[in-house]
Amino acid sequence: MSLKDIAAAAGLRTPVRHQLFINGQFVDAESGETLATLNPHDNSVITQVAMAGRADVDKAVAAAHKAFPSWSRMAAMDRGRILLKLADLIEDNAEELARLESLDTGHPLRDSRMLDVPRTAVTYRYFGGMADKFHGEQIPVEAGFLNYTLREPVGVVGQVVPWNFPLMFTSWKMAPALAAGNCVVLKPAEITPLSSLKIAELMAEAGIPDGVVNIIPGLGAVAGQYIAEHPEIAKVAFTGSTATGRRIVEASAGNLKKVQLELGGKGANIVFEDANLIAAVNGAAWAIFHNQGQACIAGSRLVLHEKIADAFLEKFIPLARSIRLGNPLDPNTEMGPLTSLQHRDRVLSYVDVARSQGGEILSGGNAPGGDLARGCYVEPTIVRAASWKDRVAQEEVFGPFVTVITFKDDAEALQIANSTEYGLGGGLWTNNLQRAHKFARDMRNGMVWINCYKRVNPGSPFGGVGASGYGREMGFDAMREYTQVKSIWVNVDAQLAPHYLR
Structure with a gap:
């Protein structure tokens, strides 16, 4: 042509x-x-x-x-x-x-x-x-x-x-x-x-x-x-x-x-036990699945309080599975392909990495077949990590791939949030005003979002620390x-x- x-x-x-x-x-x-x-x-x-x-x-x-x-x-x-x-x-x-x-x-x-x-x-x-x-x-x-x-x-x-x-x-x-x-x-x-x-x-x-x-x-x-x-x-x-x-x-x-x-980034998206669960579920989906997860500020580590983790995932997993994959030029498409076959294969390789370290694939983890088989597509993928030290919780995957980690208390949540070499963006969901400001101060990031995620504006500085x-x-x-x-x-x-x- x-x-x-x-x-x-x-x-x-x-x-x-x-x-x-x-x-x-x-x-x-x-x-x-x-x-x-x-x-x-x-x-x-x-x-x-x-x-x-x-x-x-x-x-x-x-x-x-x-x-x-x-x-x-x-x-x-x-x-x-x-x-x-x-x-x-x-x-x-x-x-x-x-x-x-x-x-x-x-x-x-x-x-x-x-x-x-x-x-x-x-x-x-x-x-x-x-x-x-x-x-x-x-x-x-x-x-x-x-x-x-x-x-x-x-x-x-x-x-x-x-x-x-x-x-x-x-x-x-x-x-x-x-x-x-x-x-x-x-x-x-x-x-x-x-x-x-x-x-x-x-x-x-x-x-x-x-x-x-x-x-x-x-x-x-x-x-x-x-x-x-x-x-x-x-x-x-x-x-x-x-x-x-x-x-x-x-x-x-x-x-x-x-x-x-x-x-790069490896954003921690922390959901506390007092969070508005519906808002947090929708916000977490936006944080990781927008642009197929190909964003340095993606909320790629979903850090859930153990008291609400099951309730959160009961809503989050069906939402991820409902996202419509398809031709990006179709106005009804909600998630398009990754940008190259090479990158698609790299993202999918982390499914095997997760399994090798004891992780559990909760949803996705595959390239779809049918009409999409020729493209660079990856299903929205949710992985429960065995530990916050696992590779999928430390390395930037840069795709529609989110790692779930649970925590017991605020001290552990902050330790997990600051556990990687990256320090670009991170977020938290809570109705506790004192906790919100404390975490905003103590998270080692250039940007922190409270009860939202991935907000940008030409007037607001954008950048990170560390790696x-x-x-x-x-x-x-x-x-x-x-x-x-x-x-x-x-x-x-x-x-x-x-x-x-x-």
Whole structure:
């Protein structure tokens, strides 16, 4: 099928973009190398996408450096207007973007429509509004001096986004960087680059000057590695696995570039004996099964008080079994496929890991057959662990796979919650106000949700501690990540005595 035919079959209005976006133009890779992008519903080929190599990274960085002086010195209000225009264009093209994201990633169309696209637009709108509201400070120092600070963009920023939420994460990375006056070289995941390339098209339409944004799909070991190493990139921001994050840090050491990492997670979702059981059951299902569990903040450890564990599971297991799996482009689908066969097989391998350590499979644990057999599907899977020390309770599975652990008292619940190397997000369900605030303080996480889970907003900082990385997305913290402070001292009327007399 031609790209036009593929687009028509998926309900898209325009052909699928499949080239690199460098200096305002869609171009082939210097090497001519491409990689097939697959539809995870049936593993059919959507298109062949250009794969950037080191020469393409160099071209993108050169274009960004050339564009940086004028973009960084543009009036902040004008940069903001462009981002606001982009937000409008995303909303104008919402259905196109939603279908493209679902086709490429396996996100159910209803989620792409209701969550991914709106969150993307609101992020650009938030930072478009912030562009002229983020500023330095005047600092009271000794008499006779004026001291003030400037918040300056860091320069050319390299950004690497993962395959689980490519559309949304592209906005989380680029919106604050651009609002602050930086230029961007962004590498989307090689298996899900299509929505990022569509955003490049809309950015050009919104009026972002040539070279300010460069989007270059490529292999992580090639393009991603070189972005981290590149001596003319001032900062690298990465979202992905902890193992890759460590390699990013090592590669960045050459020019001591600034590094921001949003890495893995193993979220504890604690349900106490006094919780609203219905709310907790529904919240726990959302925490782990949304986007097929492919979320770093997923509530993948379900930590239940022993007094209510059976009652909770009596409601939770039937709910998990009722989730409708199917073609992500079907509006009735509630859970789509995982993003690749390789990842599907990795998730399923943890079923054997659980059994080998004495775990019990309470539901799921299989790839469905029938019409879904050709795709990357995994049933919603619930496993009761023999111990909170088991691998399935410590390692990030990154799929629709939740580990059930029980506890006796608050002290044990907190011990379990803080027992992994990760520290991204966690939640708790309780009507005890004192307990809620105590756990929010004592859980070793960058984010804690009380009587809810997986809430995000452009104004609220997002990030973790420990093996979950460092730095923050969103809010004023994100603008701080993409700027550096310069302190200016002015002698107004201070009389300076000479230090050396002759």
